[in-house]
Amino acid sequence: MTPNKIRENMQYGIDIGGTKMELGVFDAQLNTVAVQRIETPTKDYDEFLGAIEFLINEADNQTKHPGSVGIGLPCIVNMDGKAVSSNIPCINNKLLCNDISDRLHRYVGFGNDSETFALSEAVYGAGRGYSKVLGVIVGTGVNSALCEDGKLFSSRNRMAGEWGHAIISAVHQQRYNLPLRECGCGGIGCVERYVSGKGLEWLYTHFGGSPLEAQKVVAAMRAGEEQATRAFECFLDIMAHGLAQLVLYYDPDVIVIGGGISNVAELYSELPKRLPKYLFKGVKAPDIVAAEYGDSSGVRGAAILGRRDD
Ligand SMILES: [Zn+2]
Structure with missing residues (x-):
């Protein structure tokens, strides 16, 4: 110093x-x-x-x-x-x-x-210039927190935004024939069991792939491998629905994504196409951007x- x-x-x-x-x-x-x-x-x-x-x-x-x-x-x-x-x-x-x-x-x-x-992203990071900033983490775990004008939204149990432990919709469970996986929180079918680093790895095996790290599943998807493509499509679909649910509750101006999966560029090109399908027609979806400060x-x-x- x-x-x-x-x-x-x-x-x-x-x-x-x-x-x-x-x-x-x-x-x-x-x-x-x-x-x-x-x-x-x-x-x-x-x-x-x-x-x-x-x-x-x-x-x-x-x-x-x-x-x-x-x-x-x-x-x-x-x-x-x-x-x-x-x-x-x-x-x-x-x-x-x-x-x-x-x-x-x-x-x-x-x-x-x-x-x-x-807070970090809302005050000086990728959420700069927006009023309502929803920080979403997708890595080992899945979570989110909301800031408005640089102030954290706090809730009674400090659990608001814990979308990783919301249960996946019946639509997605049936569309992809997904078993309801047990979660460490005591629930079953939690979003985090499908949309996280480990979740993507599991989805890959669900669609017929051999066990592979999440970033390698992404690489296989980019190379056009069928199982990886299906796993990533399922991942994006459930994530888009999860984010749309958060928009229905919070209606943020921007969603900033961090965590180990946030370096996947396709999130920022593909989620904006999918998210509006789960919102009312004519609703303006928030911008979806990558975190600036990472770790x-x-x-x-x-x-x-x-x-x-x-
Ligand atoms: Zn859970």
Whole structure:
């Protein structure tokens, strides 16, 4: 960090994942000033809190002034304030947000990965210039969050936009003869089991292909292979329907797509053709664009969450 970059109004964002936690230090214009990554302690809660405290202390020592703090969490925080996480066992049933704020002795903004993604893209990314920005993640999991004029739409259970766990329509189940797959959430037939990286891989086998990674299924589709073409068409159709449902609920101005599948160029040429089929005639569908910040959206969006004026 160079001395001339040190300002009193630094913003810290921490993106916590199942294996690593990353701290980003940003200036007032959200330019990255410093980045630090450490392993995420997953077994001992005190170690987990200590790791966050360590990152913030390091940043404070460098910037010489306590910055604002926002944290992106890989879990649900239920209405009692308790965390529910599948990949960081030590935080389960803990009053995570309270405990972190107590440790850091300052206000801390919290959000999940789709919330930090949506904020990052809405404020300085691909959603710039639009009012209602729906950030949609399609990768290992499927999720979304809505921002209006740079502010996150928050809901009672903080679950609004969890379209990955909506159930696929009977139309698609019958059109593609799909079994209703069991989901980790306890439901069956969840969209995420068909429209995600793993979902595309499964669809490929459903249409007769041998097990193949998602990006290779896309490559096979581009090469004209029949099973891959059918799998990708099914993927696009269910995704277009899912996005159309979100349009019926939220009517956003733009949909920004991130996550591991967002680099597939065909999403941006093909989804706009398919989405209107699931909307009323004459309705103007939102623009569908790729995320600008990719993997760095986690820390960037977390930093925005930490701003007190938000
Ligand atoms: Zn589910």
